[in-house]
Amino acid sequence: MAARQGLVDRPVKEWHADAPAPCWAYDSVPGAGDWLGNSRCSCALCGFASRRDLLLSVGRRPRLADLYAEVEQVRGDSFRADWRITDLIRHANTCGAPDPGVVWPE
Structure with a gap:
């Protein structure tokens, strides 16, 4: 990296x-x-973002990430073909994701 x-x-x-x-x-x-x-610079949870950027965004916008996870569950879709948002959220919370610096409570 x-x-x-x-x-x-x-x-x-x-x-x-x-x-x-x-x-x-x-x-x-x-x-x-x-x-x-x-x-x-992209959308908060961009399908084209790197894994690190997505983990940072999950930390910065947890409510938005939770909403994406809810949509995933209801629709049975995956955020991306290679990553589910629920897995990114779990990883961000347990595996030393980048410090978000600022968290938007929304």
Whole structure:
């Protein structure tokens, strides 16, 4: 896995250096400037996200993750062909997922 500082592409970092209001999703907490958040800015629980980004999102938006799990159960679908959201939630809670920094209670 890439070093934490190397998760975000250089052009994204350069653009954010001059942005009037950079997207805090890339940081561990809003305004930290540490690039320890998501590797890419996307929907909170994006089907195209990396496993690390999904685990971070499960920690940041637990209520949304629970709603996805409820939909999974009712429909009998899986969040992705390779991962069920319920497995991601369990993994985030038991296997040392990234520190979410900020948790949205919703």
